[in-house]
Amino acid sequence: MKTPTLAAPERDPQARRRATGVLLGVLVLWPMLQLAEFRPAALFESGNLKVMGGFLSAFLPPASSVEFLGLLLKATLETLAMATAGIALAFVIATPLALAMTHSLSVSRIGPGPGRWRGEAFRHGARLLLTLLRAVPELVWALLFVRALGLGPAAGVLALAITYGGMLGKVYAEILESSDTRPGRALLEAGSGRIAALAYGLLPGAAQELASYTVYRWECAVRASVVMGFVGAGGLGQLMDQSMKMLNGGEASTILLTFLLLVLLADALSAALRRLLA
């Protein structure tokens, strides 16, 4: 084979590194748990159990009056619309930034060739922009936009688009880097453009992951739009807010059951998309 190399060591050379990693993990985690007042036993003290039980018992039976179900349907559609529109806008923001940022579509890294530093700077710029977009929680954006646009789902859509755009972009870029990058790279090495290399080399291998992450984010957006509803961005959250304020546990539990259905729906959608792209 190649020139005679040093003999392989007797022991696994990575053993010490792994042990250090485990030790560091414990050292970091322990103070975190202390800081976060992590005392699971407190949940099961008799006083606490009674309080929680009382809170939960008010949730039964779930409200099922026709009038409330009508309101619920309208709010659900509003939430779905908010989440879907938010994710669609987020996708539009995320895709170009992810393609700009991902290493697996970089032509200048081959070699490395001309424009390497410019490409590197461009990628860092895209990464920074994505970080800024997702650093501010969607709730804060929603509070801001509710002041600008008034009460209603429009504020929620914008808030979702910005924060989720940042998340989608970062994860898209990383999925494209962690799936098999050789087909895309081989195409770039044969003079193909970046869009073509993406479509012929990377997407066939990464489409499933990308689709399931996008649907998962849509599911998160449904939940997030509920939280934003509490600050006046409409939908199920606003309805939930009203029910809680009126101490109407039955309505709250019907709304929670609706969430469950929505999450199940997202799960089925994701599974179907994965099957389609398999």
Add this chain to the structure above:
Amino acid sequence: MSLSLDGIGLVHPNGQRALQRVTLAAAGGERVAIIGPSGAGKTTLLRVAAASLRPSEGRLQALAVNPWQLSARALRRLRARIGVVHQAPPIPPRLRVVTAVLAGRLGAWSAGKALASLLYPADIAGAREVLARLDLADRLFERCDRLSGGQLQRVGIARVLYQGPELLLADEPVSALDPALADAAVGQLIAQSEASGATLVASLHAVDLALKWFPRIGGMREGVVMFDVPAREVTRAMLHELYATEGAVLPTQGNDPSALAPLQTLAQVVPIARPGCR
């Protein structure tokens, strides 16, 4: 000169030296086989020639230009004129054979044409024609994950035939094929070079295959070109010195007698049977 390497050296980022003062030139339409033990630097040599790896030292000319002095756009156009057959075909398993073959021209196609061809293949007849040359025309619309390793390797060759490059570089292009198919596939690479006038440089593991098809043989070992002579001047002593680290038996196609026919001169002096060796 269609390809010219002058004193090329390459040190990988991990400090390992892969090429040392390699000098090799091929005129337009010339056909050269590179042989040598594994780890000799054959793949690195071809990657340097393909403008995929930037050499650490020395002068490189591919299709009469130095790729690393070109602008990004000109480099991309140059790469579209160089075709590389990879040892492990860089083809996503979910791609259909027709798409995998048509991807050969992505360097020449616009992004719009590339994307439209994913909806409906732009040149079914062209893909069918090159696949027929490799005896795979019946697999046109099959998905690549339904193919055997040998069939996939031939799809990789078909892609480069479809590309129609002016400089054709093949890295162990038939390593997964049985002797009869390997012979036919190398024959097709030669035929492509003859028909289009493309320069062909191929690394081959099987010495008999190289001697049968190529008028010129380069021998590499430990990153150095040991000899570069017409095929008829290759002697047993040269081969044994080249493969000294791999033992007394020279790597050939295996014990298929038909593959040995052109080795009349070597047959008595080279112990050829080495079953299981590619």
